Amino acid sequence: MRERYDPEQIEGKWQRSWEQEKLFQASDDPGRKKHYLLEMFPYPSGKLHMGHIRNYSIGDVVARYKMMRGYNVLHPMGWDAFGMPAENAALENETHPAKWTYDNIGYMKSQLKRMGFSYDWDRELATCDVDYYKWEQLIFIKMYERGLVYRKKALVNWCQECQTVLANEQVEAGRCWRCHGEVDKKELEGWFFRITAYAEELLEYCDKLPGWPEKVIAMQKNWIGKSIGAEIDFPLEDGDGAITVFTTRQDTLYGATFMVLAPEHPLVLELCKGRREEAEVRSFVEKVRRQDLIMRTAEEMEKEGVFLGTRCINPLTGRRMPIYTANFVLMEYGTGAIMAVPTHDQRDFEFAKKYRIPMIVVIQPPGEELDQATMTGAYTGDGIMVNSPPFDGMDNRQAMEAIADYLEEKGVGRRAVNYRLRDWQISRQRYWGAPIPIIYCDHCGVQPVPEEDLPVVLPLDVEPKESGRSPLPDLRSFVETTCPRCRGLARRETDTMDTFVESSWYFSRFTCPDYDQGPLERERLEYWMPVDQYIGGIEHAILHLLYSRFYTKVLRDMDIGSFDEPFINLLTQGMVITDGAKMSKSKGNIVDPDDMIERYGADTTRLFSLFAAPPEKDLDWKEEGVEGSYRFLHRVWRLVHELRNYLSEQPHPKVRSDLPRDLWEIRQKVHKTIKKVTEDIERFHFNTAIAAVMELVNHIYQTKDEIEDTPLARSVWQETLESLALLLSPFVPHIAEELWEGLGKEVSVIKAPWPEYEREAIAEEEILVVVQVNGKLRDRLLIPASAEEQEIRERALASPKVKRHIEGKAVKKTIFVPKKLVNIVCA
RNA sequence: GCGAGAGUGGCGAAACUGGUAGACGCACUGGACUUAGGAUCCAGCCCGUCAUAGACGGAUGGGGGUUCGAAUCCCCCCUCUCGCACCA
Numbered sequence: 001m002r003e004r005y006d007p008e009q010i011e012g013k014w015q016r017s018w019e020q021e022k023l024f025q026a027s028d029d030p031g032r033k034k035h036y037l038l039e040m041f042p043y044p045s046g047k048l049h050m051g052h053i054r055n056y057s058i059g060d061v062v063a064r065y066k067m068m069r070g071y072n073v074l075h076p077m078g079w080d081a082f083g084m085p086a087e088n089a090a091l092e093n094e095t096h097p098a099k100w101t102y103d104n105i106g107y108m109k110s111q112l113k114r115m116g117f118s119y120d121w122d123r124e125l126a127t128c129d130v131d132y133y134k135w136e137q138l139i140f141i142k143m144y145e146r147g148l149v150y151r152k153k154a155l156v157n158w159c160q161e162c163q164t165v166l167a168n169e170q171v172e173a174g175r176c177w178r179c180h181g182e183v184d185k186k187e188l189e190g191w192f193f194r195i196t197a198y199a200e201e202l203l204e205y206c207d208k209l210p211g212w213p214e215k216v217i218a219m220q221k222n223w224i225g226k227s228i229g230a231e232i233d234f235p236l237e238d239g240d241g242a243i244t245v246f247t248t249r250q251d252t253l254y255g256a257t258f259m260v261l262a263p264e265h266p267l268v269l270e271l272c273k274g275r276r277e278e279a280e281v282r283s284f285v286e287k288v289r290r291q292d293l294i295m296r297t298a299e300e301m302e303k304e305g306v307f308l309g310t311r312c313i314n315p316l317t318g319r320r321m322p323i324y325t326a327n328f329v330l331m332e333y334g335t336g337a338i339m340a341v342p343t344h345d346q347r348d349f350e351f352a353k354k355y356r357i358p359m360i361v362v363i364q365p366p367g368e369e370l371d372q373a374t375m376t377g378a379y380t381g382d383g384i385m386v387n388s389p390p391f392d393g394m395d396n397r398q399a400m401e402a403i404a405d406y407l408e409e410k411g412v413g414r415r416a417v418n419y420r421l422r423d424w425q426i427s428r429q430r431y432w433g434a435p436i437p438i439i440y441c442d443h444c445g446v447q448p449v450p451e452e453d454l455p456v457v458l459p460l461d462v463e464p465k466e467s468g469r470s471p472l473p474d475l476r477s478f479v480e481t482t483c484p485r486c487r488g489l490a491r492r493e494t495d496t497m498d499t500f501v502e503s504s505w506y507f508s509r510f511t512c513p514d515y516d517q518g519p520l521e522r523e524r525l526e527y528w529m530p531v532d533q534y535i536g537g538i539e540h541a542i543l544h545l546l547y548s549r550f551y552t553k554v555l556r557d558m559d560i561g562s563f564d565e566p567f568i569n570l571l572t573q574g575m576v577i578t579d580g581a582k583m584s585k586s587k588g589n590i591v592d593p594d595d596m597i598e599r600y601g602a603d604t605t606r607l608f609s610l611f612a613a614p615p616e617k618d619l620d621w622k623e624e625g626v627e628g629s630y631r632f633l634h635r636v637w638r639l640v641h642e643l644r645n646y647l648s649e650q651p652h653p654k655v656r657s658d659l660p661r662d663l664w665e666i667r668q669k670v671h672k673t674i675k676k677v678t679e680d681i682e683r684f685h686f687n688t689a690i691a692a693v694m695e696l697v698n699h700i701y702q703t704k705d706e707i708e709d710t711p712l713a714r715s716v717w718q719e720t721l722e723s724l725a726l727l728l729s730p731f732v733p734h735i736a737e738e739l740w741e742g743l744g745k746e747v748s749v750i751k752a753p754w755p756e757y758e759r760e761a762i763a764e765e766e767i768l769v770v771v772q773v774n775g776k777l778r779d780r781l782l783i784p785a786s787a788e789e790q791e792i793r794e795r796a797l798a799s800p801k802v803k804r805h806i807e808g809k810a811v812k813k814t815i816f817v818p819k820k821l822v823n824i825v826c827a
Numbered sequence: 828g829c830g831a832g833a834g835u836g837g838c839g840a841a842a843c844u845g846g847u848a849g850a851c852g853c854a855c856u857g858g859a860c861u862u863a864g865g866a867u868c869c870a871g872c873c874c875g876u877c878a879u880a881g882a883c884g885g886a887u888g889g890g891g892g893u894u895c896g897a898a899u900c901c902c903c904c905c906u907c908u909c910g911c912a913c914c915a
Contacts, residue, residue, distance in 0.1 A: 219831080225911090246915070538909080612839060
């Protein structure tokens with residue numbers, strides 16, 4: 001063991017050793033209790049950033065801890081390797097997306113290895129490998145057969161920048177989730193996954209995920225957006241047919257005085273056709289359509305609309321309701337049409353005021369009388385029904401049920417549940433993705449590629465186009481094919497799948513990455529899944545996590561797996577920031593992991609990222625803090641280097657009276673630290689776990705020079721240093737191995753069992769009891785642990801510091817908390 | 828607007844079920860060792876008052892409450908962060 005801690009000297013050495021010994025290889029051994037630990041796999045963008053480092057450092061603590069705890073740990077790593085940046089980079093650097101991607105994977109893998117993460121690299125997978133996506137294509141076909149995949153023409157979100165369609169979840173405040181460019185609406189035909197078929201189950205299971213952060217659960221519930229209400233049909237005044245609306249407030253139906261359709265609603269142009277309003281309606285619809293999403297969803301968007309020149313009939317009142325189209329009604333939600341009740345909905349109120357549409361109050365708040373003529377805003381609360389003849393006097397909550405019954409009875413409406421969740425649009429007009437395995441035949445129509453013809457290989461002999469458009473549609477060798485049914489000439493689908501499809505099942509594939517008979521091998525899948533602990537960024541709270549949950553249920557229903565949910569426990573870690581701001585190239589505040597590793601080593605980098613903040617909080621990267629972590633490791637090193645000359649394998653007595661006081665205290669501190677670190681790792685409080693080890697080290701520094709070199713001391717030092725190496729090993733594995741070896745151990749520290757604290761060792765001889773008078777701290781007493789309550793009370797009252805405060809006062813009562821405190825209450 | 832969360836020293840943060848507020852680290856200050864130190868070791872480090880040891884008082888965004896006792900529980904308010912956002 002060298003005198004000076006030199007990470008460069010030891011880190012590579014141990015990384016090679018772990019690799020040679022295959023220490024992190026998970027065995028598919030059903031006889032052992034498993035622990036599947038997973039961190040979100042990275043997109044191979046070029047190099048790791050600090051967010052990755054933090055994410056994977058957190059995961060590695062848990063993985064190594066669980067290994068030492070005797071679990072059969074699966075801790076895999078792979079690459080979310082399809083995606084747009086590869087295409088952009090390929091253009092910029094005149095390379096091929098595949099080459100760019102695989103080069104990046106190579107480099108980032110070397111970075112992960114330099115960090116010493118405990119991955120089972122034998123299970124590595126990249127989603128752009130045919131061996132991976134061919135199974136995705138098979139799953140697609142099976143979903144198609146089950147009606148979970150369908151093709152439709154729809155108004156979709158189009159990202160100009162990315163030249164592709166985006167799913168609803170991928171639009172954030174009107175902008176693209178990746179490039180933050182503006183998103184337009186565009187009518188396009190594409191493929192959809194019927195995720196809405198699982199809306200109810202996805203929602204229901206939100207409450208069966210106690211291991212998930214509440215925040216994420218709330219976001220998912222919110223996104224699914226279930227609302228319970230009714231569908232009501234409003235017959236058209238002229239001609240046949242009716243407009244159906246969805247409402248959650250059927251209790252206000254008697255107050256519905258007009259109807260509003262979304263500008264995109266197909267009836268809008270149909271209804272105004274040939275009327276004098278037609279031109280105005282057309283220009284309004286055009287105007288709204290030109291407004292982009294950002295404008296349309298802006299905070300103070302003025303409510304505007306136009307009359308279609310025709311009316312419909314309120315099915316319960318018979319009232320003639322003018323039909324409008326307006327910018328505040330969304331085609332995406334409900335039926336794209338609303339019944340407007342200006343008295344009890346603020347938006348309808350504003351609209352009615354602006355266009356002078358009549359209002360009728362139908363709910364009176366308790367102890368108040370609303371008048372439609374003088375109201376200044378809608379009343380949305382509960383109350384008593386009025387102006388709704390059969391229901392007048394009824395509580396509106398009851399009326400909701402009663403009116404729903406009445407509608408069903410009369411056949412003009414029905415109870416209905418509506419979800420905000422839309423089907424998942426998965427067609428991407430991009431090259432670097434998994435081809436959608438579909439063939440179009442002029443005679444036979446849409447044909448899925450037969451199983452035996454899979455995979456549809458993404459051709460690599462293409463050049464990306466300057467325009468960003470996919471080269472696939474122009475690639476005759478790809479497009480031209482034969483119809484699997486009639487053998488005639490046919491065309492291949494040239495869209496590729498959303499890359500979120502790959503990441504929706506990769507965690508399952510890790511259980512059997514080499515399986516070649518199907519996407520997943522039952523036995524291994526069932527052994528390892530579900531993931532016991534998943535760790536990643538909060539930015540995936542909806543997108544990736546919702547899709548993965550959906551996919552898991554789909555696979556279950558195909559009888560591929562028997563579990564309902566993919567991730568039992570979820571930890572969402574905070575961002576890594578510098579000076580309070582997110583790291584970004586434009587701000588120039590990026591901290592480069594390579595630079596950190598080079599200057600301080602992997603262990604210091606890991607230690608700081610774990611110590612500076614608890615995992616869920618944002619972490620401010622501070623050079624001074626990194627120095628502090630580096631200093632601590634040097635301090636540990638020097639300690640072991642010095643004390644290793646005074647060790648003995650001889651077991652020492654465990655009975656307190658057989659050890660001198662100072663040695664006993666060291667032993668007690670060691671065992672208290674074991675307890676604290678163990679508990680803190682279990683609850684992911686890594687920062688306080690590390691603080692506890694620092695305390696131990698401080699304690700040893702303060703006492704070591706006073707301790708005589710005796711055989712007893714030597715065996716206590718032995719236990720102390722061994723514990724230190726063991727406790728540090730999940731956090732800073734390289735130095736821990738080196739210290740462990742320095743203590744004469746020949747087998748890796750990770751093979752050693754995690755230390756257990758001894759109950760007798762942490763037992764206190766004396767207890768610090770706090771004495772309060774009227775809740776104010778007055779004295780601290782060291783009391784023998786064996787003392788009885790009566791004795792402690794007496795000693796508390798006898799304390800001079802206490803006496804001073806109770807003198808001349810009557811003691812009303814004393815509160816006694818065993819082993820903690822005495823509170824004397826006096827007048 | 829709806830939903831979730833957070834406000835504690837100069838800074839990052841501790842305090843598990845109410846029971847010593849500020850562990851641990853950073854920064855800072857002083858001392859020791861030293862030719863030197865930005866190395867290392869030791870010590871100090873919330874604010875105020877009393878000249879001191881020490882004592883007393885105040886302090887966990889603000890205000891109220893429950894309690895012998897509140898950073899922690901309840902109510903009101905303020906600020907910030909995140910998510911959704913004309914959701915019918």
